[in-house]
Amino acid sequence: MLLIMIAGGLRSNVRIRTRPWTTTQRTDWWERVVMTEFQPSDWLDKFRMSRETFFYLCDKLRPRLARQDTSFRLALPVEKRVAVALWRLASNIEYRTISTLFGVGKSTVCRCVRDMCHAIVALLSSIYLRPPNEQEMEDSAQLFLSHWGFPHCVGAIATLHTAIISPSNNASDYANPAGWLSVMSQVAVSGRGHFWDVCASFPGGTDPADILQNSSLWATAAEGGLSPASPLVFMGKSLRYVLLGESCYPLQSWLLKAYPEEKGRRSSRAALSNAQQLFNRQLDRALRVSEEALLRLRARWQCLSKRNDCGLDVVPTMILACCILHNMCESHGDAFKAEWQGEVAEAESPQPRHKPLLSTGMDQSNSEEVRRLFCDYFEQQSN
Structure with missing residues (x-):
């Protein structure tokens, strides 16, 4: 009985992560600034496309880029994954800089770029190339x-x-x-x-x-x-x-x-x-x-x-x-x-x-x- 109570106590102390996994300090810049305050010129400057085209792209890539939440972390939204990758393609700045900006790990930036490029080629070639x-x-x-x-x-x-x-x-x-x-x-x-x-x-x-x-x-x-x-x-x-x-x-x-x-x-x-x-x-x-x-x-x-x-x-x-x-x-x-x-x-x-x-x-x-x-x-x- 004692062992069962101890095990039960250990389980009761387990904490479930409630935000996307990151090795950097959490930031709400993406949610608060980009998604709500960016003007048309900002979308063009940073993502090289209009806001409408950005969300069109996200919808097209969703079948390949969407990830499931787990008990340990919440998956990055498709929109944020696409934004991270586009920022890299448009600017060619270091992964470390993008990592800090979006509040995600450097390895996550690398994966976002790789995964989005593969998804674009797989899903959009028949339409645009x-x-x-x-x-x-x-x-x-x-x-x-x-x-x-x-x-x-x-x-x-x-x-x-x-x-x-x-x-x-x-x-x-x-x-x-x-x-x-x-x-x-x-x-x-x-x-x-x-x-x-x-x-x-x-x-x-x-x-x-x-x-x-x-x-x-x-x-x-x-x-x-x-x-x-x-x-x-x-x-x-x-x-x-x-x-x-x-x-x-x-x-x-x-x-x-x-x-x-x-x-x-x-x-x-x-x-x-x-x-x-x-x-x-x-x-x-x-x-x-x-x-x-x-x-x-x-x-x-x-x-x-x-x-x-x-x-x-x-x-x-x-x-x-x-x-x-x-x-x-x-x-x-x-x-x-x-x-x-x-x-x-x-x-x-x-x-x-x-x-x-x-x-x-x-x-x-x-x-x-x-x-x-x-x-x-x-x-x-x-x-």
Whole structure:
């Protein structure tokens, strides 16, 4: 009986935690300030999206991020988990600083970032990061023509380098052409400035042409998947839609790049015909759609513009998540502040320039004929 009474007494003294587990001092800043006092500009500055988009995102991620309360602790609300992670993506400040700000442990901040990025990729890719359907391709082609002056085009391909800390293995593979360590991504951008295909996780020293040739984008485009079932007519010829690329990519019937300018001439432009020069100028202009999209991406999510100290197992997922968040914010019409771009210019090293790829076995035999059609188009437009 005595043992039973002692055991009963011990059980009666057990205390149940009534707040989320934390190793830092409790704070009501999130509940009292953010949830009740933040103005629209505050949501944009701190979370890079409107309040409405923030709660939309929370609802979408709830199936993966919601946690059950236990006898020992209350689970962090989904909204707070998302806020912690977005604060990190938007600012790239130290986990320790975010830990103090939100009153959660540093390890909790790490988990929030990792879990949210994985949840975004798992739940939102099919909505915000997918190949365009036939109507979307037509819309993109119209935008490339009306905004950038380039016809019969549905997208532009470019590279993104994200600075990283030195990895423990094969660090030299991550040195990019500019000399700093990075993870490289290949992105395809629509005429609206949205990302619809992203290949992340490659070491910064990887050849962009190798990434492209081994990507699903290459297989899809080569098989005619970027055009209607019945290709449209362009300059009197039946022709599939094309993509535009930097000089580091191989020339294809569906992927156009600028004519190379011969070296050793007093004026390199003199090596090209008038039609070829026109083509190069128009292509350079149209490629600004990918340059501007990448700049807005890095400006909104500055974890991509400053050196990212996450592990290489997390960085690729973070890049994909940021591209999805970019598309979501752009689709929802969330404001973009011009000063964010200034912050990027001060924080990051210039994106590396890749060496032009000369003619290779990857070039298609009819690619020059396709490029000449566009030369003829621009020459007609100039007359």
